[in-house]
Amino acid sequence: MSNIEIYNGIFTEVFGVSADALGASFSKENNDQWDSVHQLSLVSLAEDRFDIMLDPEDILGFTSYEKGIEIIRNQGVEF
Amino acid sequence: MLLDLDKIEKERTAVLDSGGRSLVYGDIIRLGDTIRAAVSGRSLMFILTENNAGGVAWVMASILSGNVPLILNAHTDPELLANLCGIYRPQYICRPCGVVSSAETGNGETVAETFGYRLESTGNGPCGLHPELSHLLPTSGSTGSPKLVRHKYDNIEASALNISTFFRLTEQDRPLMVLPLYYTMGLSMVFSHLKAGATILITDLSMTDAGFWKFLKEEQATSFTGVPFSYEILDKMRFTRMKLPSLTLLTQGGGKMPPELNMKFAEYCRDNGKRWVATYGQSEGTARMAWLPEEYAISKAGSIGIAVPNGRLSLRDADGNEITGSPATGEMCYSGRNVTMGYATTRADLALGDERNGFLPTGDIAYRDEDGFYYIKGRMGRFLKIFGNRIGLDECEQIVRAAVTCECACTGSDDRLVVWLTDTGQADAAADALVRAVRLPANVIETRIIESLPRNEAGKTLYSKLN
Numbered sequence: 238m239s240n241i242e243i244y245n246g247i248f249t250e251v252f253g254v255s256a257d258a259l260g261a262s263f264s265k266e267n268n269d270q271w272d273s274v275h276q277l278s279l280v281s282l283a284e285d286r287f288d289i290m291l292d293p294e295d296i297l298g299f300t301s302y303e304k305g306i307e308i309i310r311n312q313g314v315e316f
Numbered sequence: 317m318l319l320d321l322d323k324i325e326k327e328r329t330a331v332l333d334s335g336g337r338s339l340v341y342g343d344i345i346r347l348g349d350t351i352r353a354a355v356s357g358r359s360l361m362f363i364l365t366e367n368n369a370g371g372v373a374w375v376m377a378s379i380l381s382g383n384v385p386l387i388l389n390a391h392t393d394p395e396l397l398a399n400l401c402g403i404y405r406p407q408y409i410c411r412p413c414g415v416v417s418s419a420e421t422g423n424g425e426t427v428a429e430t431f432g433y434r435l436e437s438t439g440n441g442p443c444g445l446h447p448e449l450s451h452l453l454p455t456s457g458s459t460g461s462p463k464l465v466r467h468k469y470d471n472i473e474a475s476a477l478n479i480s481t482f483f484r485l486t487e488q489d490r491p492l493m494v495l496p497l498y499y500t501m502g503l504s505m506v507f508s509h510l511k512a513g514a515t516i517l518i519t520d521l522s523m524t525d526a527g528f529w530k531f532l533k534e535e536q537a538t539s540f541t542g543v544p545f546s547y548e549i550l551d552k553m554r555f556t557r558m559k560l561p562s563l564t565l566l567t568q569g570g571g572k573m574p575p576e577l578n579m580k581f582a583e584y585c586r587d588n589g590k591r592w593v594a595t596y597g598q599s600e601g602t603a604r605m606a607w608l609p610e611e612y613a614i615s616k617a618g619s620i621g622i623a624v625p626n627g628r629l630s631l632r633d634a635d636g637n638e639i640t641g642s643p644a645t646g647e648m649c650y651s652g653r654n655v656t657m658g659y660a661t662t663r664a665d666l667a668l669g670d671e672r673n674g675f676l677p678t679g680d681i682a683y684r685d686e687d688g689f690y691y692i693k694g695r696m697g698r699f700l701k702i703f704g705n706r707i708g709l710d711e712c713e714q715i716v717r718a719a720v721t722c723e724c725a726c727t728g729s730d731d732r733l734v735v736w737l738t739d740t741g742q743a744d745a746a747a748d749a750l751v752r753a754v755r756l757p758a759n760v761i762e763t764r765i766i767e768s769l770p771r772n773e774a775g776k777t778l779y780s781k782l783n
Binding site: 249250251252253269270272273274275276277278280281282293296297298299 | 391522523524525526529545548549552553554703747748751755756757758759761
């Protein structure tokens with residue numbers, strides 16, 4: 238599975254949406270389900286699946302589909 | 317006056333929110349007068365709250381004004397809200413100005429508007445309300461259960477007294493409140509801190525929002541109250557490495573902490589001159605019924621402690637007889653003035669009196685050790701506590717039943733909600749409906765397919781056979 242597929246899978250698991258709903262507009266701002274429970278679930282799954290460890294700033298910054306990719310990329314994961 | 321609020325200096329700040337709004341004690345009392353003048357006699361109101369200064373003002377002032385509010389989340393699913401309106405037919409609905417009225421809940425005339433909320437009349441007729449009835453809370457905030465807990469004025473006084481006593485609250489306190497106002501533990505924080513003349517720091521921000529951390533630090537919160545999940549976030553945010561000298565009390569309720577996490581915070585507090593206090597409560601007991609004094613946080617880790625001041629815990633066996641010796645295991649019961657009057661499932665129930673007389677079987681199975689400390693071992697009732705939210709399994713089943721055409725049942729543990737269905741093809745529909753209504757991450761909801769549901773001769777689902 239490619240990294241983007243793994244990444245999309247995390248969102249599917251947490252939000253119960255299909256991959257075609259994901260993209261630039263999928264963010265905390267546009268999704269009222271996106272609360273701290275969902276955000277921490279995203280972060281924890283991302284840490285597990287990509288074997289990375291995120292800093293508090295990254296956890297706070299993980300507020301959209303695109304920002305998440307940026308944060309994970311900064312940990313040396315290629316998309 | 318309730319909680320002796322009129323004895324506190326009027327210009328003292330009662331609430332400060334993360335949006336920069338604040339109110340003084342006098343504002344709450346004046347709003348009570350405004351509401352009393354705006355409505356026609358003691359009325360049933362729905363108050364749809366956000367966690368902000370206006371929310372605290374409206375909740376407290378509606379109670380002070382002699383009206384009876386049902387306190388709800390302003391973002392309750394519209395269908396659930398319409399259902400509640402249909403059952404209870406409130407005479408007034410108060411909502412944040414930014415939240416639009418939906419057709420089902422009426423588009424009445426605005427009778428008062430202030431602190432960011434407006435009160436509308438619905439046109440529903442008067443409601444028989446028991447003279448002691450003070451306010452109502454849903455049994456499960458997240459599923460918007462139509463079953464309500466009936467509280468009386470004396471519950472508010474008792475709960476505020478008990479809690480402010482064991483936390484030793486003073487007017488110097490600045491508690492940080494992230495728990496919702498419509499959640500019993502959040503509301504009890506309001507009662508106990510206002511009684512003490514403290515300044516409540518309230519926020520709607522998620523704990524994973526940078527603004528939350530800014531608010532905590534800038535406003536120099538002196539205490540934090542959370543559910544186990546709140547502490548998972550604090551831990552992830554490397555809380556124990558932060559310099560927060562003002563914050564001297566950390567308290568936890570709303571379910572059992574994972575043992576390692578509990579010990580981590582207990583040790584951190586011990587080593588840094590802070591208090592770590594685990595508590596136990598339920599809406600039926602106006603929040604807290606037990607607390608673990610900080611000096612036992614490590615030696616009795618995992619315990620919910622002892623009864624709160626002025627209360628009494630006991631165990632009873634399957635026949636309903638009290639178990640006097642220790643150690644022992646049985647159903648934990650609580651007696652005290654904070655025990656609520658009972659439930660309501662219809663509008664007529666709001667006229668009912670006290671059905672419990674200060675005694676509450678908690679539905680939790682507890683172990684009491686030789687020193688008299690209690691430990692929760694299991695639950696008799698049909699609900700889960702996921703991320704600190706009480707999830708009623710019967711309500712979940714109703715939500716699923718409305719979304720599918722096959723047979724269904726809900727079970728689970730405190731980290732997982734399991735939906736049993738007899739048709740594979742409807743699993744997505746069931747999960748979607750729950751994700752929308754209950755607002756849980758999809759990955760804590762598991763659907764399992766079964767050929768047919770185990771039932772007894774009367775047709776009742778045999779939940780014990782599902783696992």
